[in-house]
Amino acid sequence: MTATLILQVVLLGLLTGLVYALVAAGLSLIFGLMDVVNFAHGQFLMLAMYAAFLLHAATGAGVLLELPVVVVLLFVLGAAVYRGMIARALSVSTNRGMVQIFVTFGLGIFLTGAAQFAFGGDFRSITGGLLADRSLVLGGLHLPLSQVAAAVVCLIAFAVLLLISRTEFGRALEATREDRDAVALIGINRDHIFALGWGLGSATVGVAGVMLAQFYYVSPNVGADFALIAYVTVALGGFGSLLGALLAGLLIGEVEALTALLLEPSLKQVGMFAIYLAVLMFRPRGLFGRL
Amino acid sequence: MLRLDGVTAAYRGLKALHGISLEVPDGAIVAVVGANGAGKSTLLKAIAGQVRAEGRVEFAGQRLDLLPGWRVARQGVVLVPEGRRLFPRLSVADNLRLGAYARRGDKDRFAPLELVYDLFPRLRERLAQRAETLSGGEQQMLAIGRALMTRPRLLMLDEPSQGLMPRLVDDILAAVVRIRDRGVTVLLVEQRLAEALSIADHAYVLQTGRVVLSGPAAEIAANAEVRRAYLGG
Ligand SMILES: Nc1ncnc2c1ncn2[C@@H]1O[C@H](COP(=O)(O)OP(=O)(O)O)[C@@H](O)[C@H]1O
Numbered sequence: 445m446t447a448t449l450i451l452q453v454v455l456l457g458l459l460t461g462l463v464y465a466l467v468a469a470g471l472s473l474i475f476g477l478m479d480v481v482n483f484a485h486g487q488f489l490m491l492a493m494y495a496a497f498l499l500h501a502a503t504g505a506g507v508l509l510e511l512p513v514v515v516v517l518l519f520v521l522g523a524a525v526y527r528g529m530i531a532r533a534l535s536v537s538t539n540r541g542m543v544q545i546f547v548t549f550g551l552g553i554f555l556t557g558a559a560q561f562a563f564g565g566d567f568r569s570i571t572g573g574l575l576a577d578r579s580l581v582l583g584g585l586h587l588p589l590s591q592v593a594a595a596v597v598c599l600i601a602f603a604v605l606l607l608i609s610r611t612e613f614g615r616a617l618e619a620t621r622e623d624r625d626a627v628a629l630i631g632i633n634r635d636h637i638f639a640l641g642w643g644l645g646s647a648t649v650g651v652a653g654v655m656l657a658q659f660y661y662v663s664p665n666v667g668a669d670f671a672l673i674a675y676v677t678v679a680l681g682g683f684g685s686l687l688g689a690l691l692a693g694l695l696i697g698e699v700e701a702l703t704a705l706l707l708e709p710s711l712k713q714v715g716m717f718a719i720y721l722a723v724l725m726f727r728p729r730g731l732f733g734r735l
Numbered sequence: 736m737l738r739l740d741g742v743t744a745a746y747r748g749l750k751a752l753h754g755i756s757l758e759v760p761d762g763a764i765v766a767v768v769g770a771n772g773a774g775k776s777t778l779l780k781a782i783a784g785q786v787r788a789e790g791r792v793e794f795a796g797q798r799l800d801l802l803p804g805w806r807v808a809r810q811g812v813v814l815v816p817e818g819r820r821l822f823p824r825l826s827v828a829d830n831l832r833l834g835a836y837a838r839r840g841d842k843d844r845f846a847p848l849e850l851v852y853d854l855f856p857r858l859r860e861r862l863a864q865r866a867e868t869l870s871g872g873e874q875q876m877l878a879i880g881r882a883l884m885t886r887p888r889l890l891m892l893d894e895p896s897q898g899l900m901p902r903l904v905d906d907i908l909a910a911v912v913r914i915r916d917r918g919v920t921v922l923l924v925e926q927r928l929a930e931a932l933s934i935a936d937h938a939y940v941l942q943t944g945r946v947v948l949s950g951p952a953a954e955i956a957a958n959a960e961v962r963r964a965y966l967g968g
Pocket residue numbers: 746751769770771772773774775776777778
């Protein structure tokens with residue numbers, strides 16, 4: 445095992461970790477805002493990937509077109525899901541927690557089925573285009589350009605989320621998260637904030653989906669693995685923490701890459717779940733959580 | 736002018752208000768007094784749209800009942816609730832700015848800051864501090880300040896003196912008078928009878944969800960029998 449190989453693996457883990465982190469950030473944003481876990485989060489990612497794939501196939505215009513279109517689509521999807529389903533689930537008078545779980549879980553199953561119906565079960569991937577089949581070569585290192593681009597865009601997305609959190613809207617999000625009943629006292633419609641929060645969280649996973657589609661296959665079930673990683677990442681990072689999601693995503697990317705290198709590629713998730721269990725046992729609020 | 740006509744409110748079928756009617760003229764301080772559990776907080780919450788009420792609530796000719804709470808606040812009828820309900824982990828400055836959030840379009844939306852600092856100079860010294868680190872009195876000042884940032888036309892205060900030292904109570908009540916003098920109508924709920932009546936123009940005495948007496952605050956304050964009968968004092 446050469447030093448170059450190890451460095452290569454570490455860097456790839458970093459690039460993958462940034463995508464994991466952004467997927468987790470979208471989930472964490474919604475959870476932190478209103479204590480609702482979106483069990484359809486992986487399917488939102490899947491839809492974003494299909495949207496990127498279809499846009500690519502139809503126009504060939506590349507990621508610079510795919511990003512804004514998919515971000516808008518996912519924002520609208522998230523806000524609509526809040527208005528149409530989550531708001532109703534929140535207003536039931538009995539067993540609210542269970543209803544929330546079943547609603548998003550059911551939505552996820554529906555979306556997977558709908559994708560299966562519309563696109564079939566085949567694995568598809570984006571071919572051609574600016575990012576495909578090229579590598580950034582540094583010394584002896586080969587980093588696929590598509591993954592480098594994904595990592596850079598995910599970092600930019602984190603920066604944008606941070607900026608948004610500093611705006612007046614970001615402050616209203618934070619206030620709603622602190623006391624959802626008190627915001628009405630100052631004329632803030634919490635349903636509006638929640639819908640925008642769902643839009644923002646979904647748009648976030650939309651960015652990750654577009655970038656992921658540049659180098660990863662698309663299929664109706666592609667969201668499941670990433671969603672699982674996202675749940676683990678959010679739990680590690682601390683629910684609702686943006687910085688926690690970033691750090692935990694990077695950690696998981698690294699652990700996964702190194703486990704694959706040191707044990708065996710098919711066991712790459714073992715290390716991640718080992719850490720997850722350890723954190724659950726010894727520090728249940730997450731590594732970086734403040735709860 | 737705020738006008739209530741036969742307002743009823745219930746918690747799970749148990750009535751807490753039995754047909755309350757009252758009026759708050761523009762520019763007045765109206766006090767609502769009564770023993771613990773009389774329904775004072777419920778009354779304010781019913782006006783603010785925080786608990787469902789039946790009957791008619793009208794402000795400046797507009798119906799408020801049936802509006803959700805956030806819309807009532809945007810009509811200029813703003814409640815400073817018991818327990819203050821600040822955003823504890825946000826800074827004092829952020830809590831104040833959030834009061835103006837609903838008027839994001841206005842260039843001068845932060846103008847009421849000047850009045851807030853004028854009334855409560857201590858808030859200005861604590862702008863960067865988290866709300867939860869303030870003393871009880873300062874939290875009450877911040878709660879009132881945040882409400883003032885919304886530019887209320889009618890400010891409703893639910894026991895602003897609760898848990899405060901006597902000297903601070905006087906400060907808060909003096910601030911209430913100055914707020915009224917700046918053109919904001921005030922509906923004040925208090926358990927401290929003498930202090931509340933001393934600054935109020937009119938008063939209503941509540942007992943188990945009913946108005947049992949109302950009139951000029953001075954008359955009610957003079958009525959010793961009233962105190963014994965309804966206020967346990
Ligand atoms: N959230 C609630 N659920 C059920 N009953 C309540 C609730 N809040 C108040 N009550 C009841 O309504 C009545 C009036 O309470 P409240 O308005 O808080 O009185 P006050 O503010 O005058 O002390 C009391 O009998 C109280 O027990």
